Amino acid sequence: QKEVEQNSGPLSVPEGAIASLNCTYSDRVSQSFFWYRQYSGKSPELIMSIYSNGDKEDGRFTAQLNKASQYVSLLIRDSQPSDSATYLCAVNIEGDMRFGAGTRLTVKP
Amino acid sequence: GAGVSQSPRYKVAKRGQDVALRCDPISGHVSLFWYQQALGQGPEFLTYFQNEAQLDKSGLPSDRFFAERPEGSVSTLKIQRTQQEDSAVYLCASSLDGTGFAGNTIYFGEGSWLTVV
Numbered sequence: 001q002k003e004v005e006q007n008s009g010p011l012s013v014p015e016g017a018i019a020s021l022n023c024t025y026s027d028r029v030s031q032s033f034f035w036y037r038q039y040s041g042k043s044p045e046l047i048m049s050i051y052s053n054g055d056k057e058d059g060r061f062t063a064q065l066n067k068a069s070q071y072v073s074l075l076i077r078d079s080q081p082s083d084s085a086t087y088l089c090a091v092n093i094e095g096d097m098r099f100g101a102g103t104r105l106t107v108k109p
Numbered sequence: 110g111a112g113v114s115q116s117p118r119y120k121v122a123k124r125g126q127d128v129a130l131r132c133d134p135i136s137g138h139v140s141l142f143w144y145q146q147a148l149g150q151g152p153e154f155l156t157y158f159q160n161e162a163q164l165d166k167s168g169l170p171s172d173r174f175f176a177e178r179p180e181g182s183v184s185t186l187k188i189q190r191t192q193q194e195d196s197a198v199y200l201c202a203s204s205l206d207g208t209g210f211a212g213n214t215i216y217f218g219e220g221s222w223l224t225v226v
Binding site: 004006034042043044045046049088090095096097098099100101102 | 140142144150151152153154157159164165200202204214215216217218219220
């Protein structure tokens with residue numbers, strides 16, 4: 001089992017809809033969790049971080065963490081075509097950052 | 110520097126050739142990571158430094174891969190006798206500290222795109 005698992009997609013949503021991205025992780029000692037966005041041919045850029053159980057909102061983005069279920073998600077409200085990218089879930093495991101394979105999101109106008 | 114800087118940005122190597130990829134992290138960042146990203150995949154962990162100490166090299170795929178950070182700043186990833194399967198983007202990232210707790214955000218460089226022909 002990989003340390004960080006994501007549904008590879010592709011996930012397609014219409015413009016204005018909510019996009020929901022999911023991630024599970026295997027290491028129970030993980031303390032910090034991140035969502036990165038990666039446009040094609042570019043390096044990943046951080047969009048959200050979350051450290052405690054519950055929801056964290058930042059603009060159109062909401063990260064949700066459930067440590068008991070070892071699950072972290074990202075919701076994108078009012079999706080825009082510019083949100084079309086690959087979204088990478090990352091988990092900090094004792095100082096090492098491990099990434100999922102990414103979910104490719106397409107937002108259709 | 111303002112961001113993580115990597116060089117070369119693009120490298121074409123003949124199979125069997127040795128290559129060296131350089132990473133200059135954000136000034137003052139303690140932790141430095143190397144990742145390998147194949148097309149359509151997420152970044153795969155290669156190795157991790159705290160200052161000059163290589164704390165984890167479990168992701169290096171073979172003994173042809175070697176990384177160093179002798180003075181705790183600039184790092185070099187060396188690949189000896191390159192093979193076609195080494196073709197990938199090599200991403201370097203740095204973070205302010207490596208404690209693994211809140212605030213350990215990592216920032217990526219633009220990557221070094223290696224093609225082995």
